[in-house]
Amino acid sequence: MSDAHAHHGYISNKDAYLKRLKRIEGQTRGLQNMVADEKYCIDILTQISAVTSALESVALGLLDEHLNHCVVEAVAEGGPVAEEKLKEASAAIARLVKS
Amino acid sequence: MSDAHAHHGYISNKDAYLKRLKRIEGQTRGLQNMVADEKYCIDILTQISAVTSALESVALGLLDEHLNHCVVEAVAEGGPVAEEKLKEASAAIARLVKS
Amino acid sequence: MSDAHAHHGYISNKDAYLKRLKRIEGQTRGLQNMVADEKYCIDILTQISAVTSALESVALGLLDEHLNHCVVEAVAEGGPVAEEKLKEASAAIARLVKS
Amino acid sequence: MSDAHAHHGYISNKDAYLKRLKRIEGQTRGLQNMVADEKYCIDILTQISAVTSALESVALGLLDEHLNHCVVEAVAEGGPVAEEKLKEASAAIARLVKS
Numbered sequence: 001m002s003d004a005h006a007h008h009g010y011i012s013n014k015d016a017y018l019k020r021l022k023r024i025e026g027q028t029r030g031l032q033n034m035v036a037d038e039k040y041c042i043d044i045l046t047q048i049s050a051v052t053s054a055l056e057s058v059a060l061g062l063l064d065e066h067l068n069h070c071v072v073e074a075v076a077e078g079g080p081v082a083e084e085k086l087k088e089a090s091a092a093i094a095r096l097v098k099s
Numbered sequence: 100m101s102d103a104h105a106h107h108g109y110i111s112n113k114d115a116y117l118k119r120l121k122r123i124e125g126q127t128r129g130l131q132n133m134v135a136d137e138k139y140c141i142d143i144l145t146q147i148s149a150v151t152s153a154l155e156s157v158a159l160g161l162l163d164e165h166l167n168h169c170v171v172e173a174v175a176e177g178g179p180v181a182e183e184k185l186k187e188a189s190a191a192i193a194r195l196v197k198s
Numbered sequence: 199m200s201d202a203h204a205h206h207g208y209i210s211n212k213d214a215y216l217k218r219l220k221r222i223e224g225q226t227r228g229l230q231n232m233v234a235d236e237k238y239c240i241d242i243l244t245q246i247s248a249v250t251s252a253l254e255s256v257a258l259g260l261l262d263e264h265l266n267h268c269v270v271e272a273v274a275e276g277g278p279v280a281e282e283k284l285k286e287a288s289a290a291i292a293r294l295v296k297s
Numbered sequence: 298m299s300d301a302h303a304h305h306g307y308i309s310n311k312d313a314y315l316k317r318l319k320r321i322e323g324q325t326r327g328l329q330n331m332v333a334d335e336k337y338c339i340d341i342l343t344q345i346s347a348v349t350s351a352l353e354s355v356a357l358g359l360l361d362e363h364l365n366h367c368v369v370e371a372v373a374e375g376g377p378v379a380e381e382k383l384k385e386a387s388a389a390i391a392r393l394v395k396s
């Protein structure tokens with residue numbers, strides 16, 4: 001789907017998502033420092049679980065906004081546009097659940 | 100546990116882990132670019148699932164090395180050292196499964 | 199939400215869901231037999247992963263039908279009914295991702 | 298691995314595991330009743346998340362006992378027996394994390 005014309009749900013919270021992703025980027029650098037400094041495995045694993053959870057929360061936020069905007073708009077339009085959008089959302093949810 | 104004297108299992112593959120984590124760091128920057136460029140929500144969600152899976156694989160690798168080195172060494176030592184190490188490993192596994 | 203008047207999405211596939219859940223019930227009995235027969239831990243763990251995956255697939259199917267029927271109907275109605283339904287769907291997705 | 302001679306870690310807690318699995322079996326029957334009674338999708342999804350979490354906890358318990366008994370015994374024996382047992386444990390952990 002082309003991004004140009006669309007107003008994706010998350011855009012109204014764009015800065016907040018950028019801030020959270022910036023922090024996650026910092027955490028992944030922190031993981032590299034832990035490995036470089038030969039930190040204890042369990043401490044690194046604990047940090048990985050924290051980063052994974054942070055990513056999951058960002059994903060759930062984006063998904064919620066997607067449902068509330070893109071899917072709602074498509075459903076209002078109805079027909080194949082709605083069907084496609086719902087199928088896409090279900091596939092994204094499945095990937096999240098299985099990852 | 101102090102890191103100084105210990106030889107953690109993963110250290111023999113340290114460079115490989117650093118490389119993988121560096122790539123993951125790059126992927127998190129990529130996520131920020133996608134949000135900054137107002138990319139389509141589903142495409143960002145797909146990329147988050149990829150980053151989460153990559154992190155999980157790093158964690159499973161570290162855990163495998165931890166079992167094969169730190170836990171094996173502690174078990175050889177026996178007693179409370181072994182018990183503590185096994186308890187720690189189980190708690191780390193639980194965090195991974197639940198995250 | 200009262201179940202009486204509602205036509206939930208999954209009802210058109212009710213028999214298929216009942217069949218899948220019946221099989222899952224059988225698998226949980228199988229797990230009990232494995233423990234009763236003192237089967238090897240790893241084999242039991244492998245079977246638990248299979249049951250968990252089967253349950254996840256049922257959940258993803260139900261969620262897809264919920265989006266395509268209950269959420270679509272609510273969105274058509276609009277207003278607080280739609281908001282509530284979307285909030286509920288997002289919360290269910292979060293529970294699935296985190297479980 | 299043949300089950301006959303082995304004393305798997307979980308066997309000392311066998312009755313507790315059987316009780317938990319019996320309850321999980323009952324929960325899967327409950328899911329069937331919810332579908333048969335055409336209950337609301339979200340309520341069924343909530344129940345599925347509860348069953349999945351219960352199964353995960355059983356698995357984590359079994360894994361902990363496996364590490365503390367089967368893996369410890371194999372490590373004491375050393376050589377290929379230990380290597381095989383550790384490899385097996387890591388694969389089981391990966392299945393749990395990915396399911």
